Amino acid sequence: MRDALHLQQPRAIIKGDVVHRVSNFLAGFALRLAPIGLLVIIWYGLVQWLDIPSRLMPGPLEVGGRIYTGLFVDADLWLHLWLTFKSTFAGFVLGSVLAIALGSLLAMNRKLELLVYPLVVLIQAVPKVAIAPLVLLWLGFDARSTITLVALICFFPAFVGAFVGVRSTPAVLLDLFQTLKASGLKTYLHCSLPNAAGSIIAGLQVGWGFALVGCVVMEFIMGMGGAGFLIDNSANALDTVTAVAAMVLLGVLGYIGGGVLSGIRRRVVFWEGGRRHDQ
Amino acid sequence: MTNDQFIPGWMRVVLPTIGLALLFAAWQGLAEFVVSDSRLLPTPMQVGSNLYAWISSGGFMPHLVATVYGSLGGLAIGAGLGFVSGVIVGEVRLLDRAVYPMALALQAMPIVAIAPLIIVWFGIGLASKMALVAVGTFFVMFINTVAGMHAAPAELLDMGRAFGGNRWRVAFTIKIRASLDYVFSGLEVCAALSFILCVVGEFLAAMAGLGYYLRAASYDIDASSMFAAVLVLAALASLLALVVRLAHQRVVFWKYRKN
């Protein structure tokens, strides 16, 4: 019986593991690119077939050209994109950190949860974009307003992720830490937080999408820079090529952020969905 | 931590009430003593009286109607079309393989970004708001419906075919019912999204609407009116969310049954 255990193979390094991984990566890459390629083809087809004037909706070639010049030649698009990224990222980090802290705290203390619960419900009921003009009024025409709105708007998903994740820590693990006389902080850092990691990162993924929305909306009404400003400004000037180019770049920004978070999730929460040896 | 916290029944009511009271007290304190400029931060009372005066005056209904038509109208169109398209695509394998991944790829872009373009196409009036909401909700509803169709359990489908239903019968009676949970979850997202998109559209260019009113009030540095408009929006959004949630629970009743 005990001997049977010792017959298990130790983990072997698979030959050609690297080749395997690279070809998997390329295949995945192609799989992800295919729908976008199809989209571009359909886009091109529609614009040609329906003979849509470029001032109304430009075709992919024009937009591609504009992106190229905007990023690599004149670099004017780069500036706005970078501005949007900075504000979004800063607000995202701020909002997420606060959300995780508050969510964890409320999950661990039921009395505090009941006390703060009305505030959370109220915050959730208000569509955050409606607060944008107020934030602008209070904080003025600079990055602080954008960062604040972004933080407010991406707060909730991360909050829920942290709350649900920490609350779902198995009671037996909490008991274990209690029998080991671990302090509340140690229990949180070594037990509850890792347990909540998957839920938190899922909340962050949703939050990143929200964050971009908040940033764009603030840039719409602030009118001072960033991808949102660019889209609004160029659309008003009927420079739809630039507007669509900015939209595409925003999409890329959203996609990259989501991808990074996915990758982080896979590496951090590695234990979900694993294979088992049987005794 | 939480496993040994027993909260008696009365505390479940008292603590939130205290929390709410503290919130109002903090608001009042901030407004009166810290900011003390009612144009920037009105007290709760001032917001209340502003709201009352606004509703009683003639200047409230046009804005309310514009926003409600824009968001609900767009929602009806977008979610309706999105659902129908989703059912069709979910059912036709070729379309599913081709179109669904495209939709998923497009998800990365924040849909508000197309607002200025929609306004260029549809103008300043109600049509552009409805169009914007329709596009956004179509998208969400479409993806959710297709995902729901994918999620129909194989056993149910086999059963349906075994009972001799033809292909579309099977689709309608089984796949759609099984996907309703996803569909209604999507509808809840669309409900929130509809107000967001409508308000953003009104920020950019409009002649009426709660978002328009909000923006105008910000130019006048009239925070009371801004607060009032935000409250109305919050109430509208909450009401719609509640209605959709209730409908979700009634239609997908089997999910919420406690066995």
Add this chain to the structure above:
Amino acid sequence: MNAPLPYELQLGKSMLLNLRDISVSYPSRRGPVLALDKLNLSVQPSSFVSVLGPSGCGKSTLVRLVSGLQKPTAGAVEFDGVSAGGARDDVGVAFQQAALLPWKTALENVLLPIRLTGQSVRPASERARSLLDLVGLSGFHDRYPFELSGGMQQRVSLARSLIRDPSILVMDEPFSALDAMTRENMMIELQRIWLDTRPSVLFITHSIQEAVFLSDRVVVMSGRPGKVIADVPVDLPRPRDVQTLAHPRFVELSNQLRDLFNAET
């Protein structure tokens, strides 16, 4: 047969555990519930005591009392005569579920008690490896819980409960979630491990076979509110093995306990 233990594992620490007039009641929606009613139970140093009882009789509450998760409403939990309050470093606990941290390897899980009390991990590493060998998991120290079967996870949990060289080991139905074959193996393994280290053991189970095989005494509890209704010494010689299961005295004791148990349920 049994290889001599490596130096780090040669122990001999054990304590007298005494639960004196223990009553436990807790609040609930319908008013206070009495879980244990003036219960008296003692475990002599280096002896193995099992507790048998129907579901809901408060067996798990015993574990919570001894491991410091809960304080009694009345009465005292005494270690070598001294009344205790809260968790102690010299009590090892094994729960019903393995309760391993899924993001840590088997070795890291065994070392968790060391790490949490701030002690240096490196010297304890050798001991942890020896313990994993002892429970039959050599070569698995770098596996994660999701790579281990239920029985293997319980072995890690057992090793963890031994890492700090406890004087008292309290185990709450640790094999109840395992299949029958694994349970029997684990029961035999546990005896082997215990014979080498011999802490005082309080072992909760609802398996009469386990209780008789492993223990020096079997305590039978009543349904809620829990009281001791019988304390049966097991006079079978050690070490016990698979043959013991068919020994007439084993069968006789099992029947006796079964009758007591059934009278309660």
